[in-house]
Amino acid sequence: MKIFRTFIILAACASALSACHKAELTEISKQVVQAGNIISSDTLKGTVKGTLLSGKTYYFKEDVTVNDGDTLLMQPGSKLIAIGDGKTWQTSPEIVMHGTFISLGTKENPNYITIKNSDAVHAEATQGTYTNVFTGYWGGIVCYPGPATASNPNPAGGDVIIKWTHLEFAGGPAGPNDAAVYAQGDPRYLVIFNNIKKNFILEDSWIFGSKDDAVRVTGGKINVMRNTFEFCGQAGGEFFNMKSGTVGNIGYNLLIGAATNALKASDAGSSGTQTNVAMYNNTIINCGFRQTKTGRGGSINYEKAARGQIYNNLILNCRFGLRLTSDADLTNIAYNNQLYYGSTSGIVSQFTAADGVATFKANDIKSSTPGDNDPKFYGYNMTQYDYAANPGPITAAKQTPAAVMVGTSNFRLQTGSPAIGKGRNDFSPVNSVTSTGNYGATITQPGKDLGAYQTDGTGNQH
Structure with a gap:
């Protein structure tokens, strides 16, 4: 009983101290x-x-x-x-x-x-x-x-x-x-x-100014979340290029101004493990215009036996939209709930790349009319660059800073955006990397809105 009474007294003291100092002791040092x-x-x-x-x-x-x-x-x-x-x-x-x-x-x-x-x-x-x-x-x-x-x-x-x-x-x-x-x-x-046996974790970071590909993974367990990719690839190159044995997630990234694709998944190589990547809730803008090779350069590309999931992405003024080649693992690629925007008829005609086999799905948001389905960002004008005069391929010198860099733009969604509430969140990310601690991955689950920025404040934090 004495021990119990002592415990009660100590607990009361601790409670009093906590109450007295609650305003002062707001954070314990990390x-x-x-x-x-x-x-x-x-x-x-x-x-x-x-x-x-x-x-x-x-x-x-x-x-x-x-x-x-x-x-x-x-x-x-x-x-x-x-x-x-x-x-x-x-x-x-x-x-x-x-x-x-x-x-x-x-x-x-x-x-x-x-x-x-x-x-x-x-x-x-x-x-x-x-x-x-x-x-x-x-x-x-x-x-x-x-x-x-x-x-x-x-x-x-x-x-x-x-x-x-x-x-x-x-x-x-x-x-x-x-x-x-x-x-x-x-x-x-x-x-x-x-x-192939180790983890590649890239989170909440900024990628800028790589001469070719920004990041290439040729086998590994990945989690690529909530990053900002800007202006990479002088005359070719992806923001994130994956080869045989790459398994994991790419979500909630803002990707603007890649020379070729923003994201490319392929099983090319001989790792013995199939490339399997879930790409969801990414905002992809103005990609693909510096690639000079015919039929290449766009937004999301799956080819050569790669599999995965593709949901909730904003694909905006990209030279080509979703591209699935005939040799991708089409049986095991699930996709839907993308929003496509194009300011010209040329961009609209390539919402699904002509040299691929992707089709529109029931919950995709798209139109055959240029300018329809503007995502209504807080601080970005989707019509500010003249893609009718510059349909691609073009050099970087012909692109304005706003076409390839974030600058002071704000890519969060305004009230009334067609992207709000149109996300699919009943699927699971690929579970390939550790998800706790300083050295682990922080996986943001699929969102109810399309794109990298959720109206509840989650998603990309830049």
């Missing part, structure tokens, strides 16, 4: 995440591992490598700056990731993986000068298991976990050290990930 030792030098080179500290800026002007079993972690508010010129592979450094890479930015304190003159390049781009956007100053992050050795005959590789991070301006030519993933001389991507 745990500081660290991997291994703190990296003390501000210049990375050679083999690295450990933690890049909050508030610090780090540089690299030569290739750096994270070995199998090691981790490189960026705390919130850290910056990693590539020093390169994009002219040769020797002067376009890359990060070779045989281990695990983690960038844990936050909404209040995002991380940056960019170039030294990024502010100047962004400022030029907002004025319509794109000379330096596609220079490809550095070689991106190259992620795959390292070579087998006597001491490590079966290297496992590692996960890539990127949250609230700006990734920008990769594309330098590949060199002989990249033979496992690139042909020599090809432009490199911001990230290439090749590990």
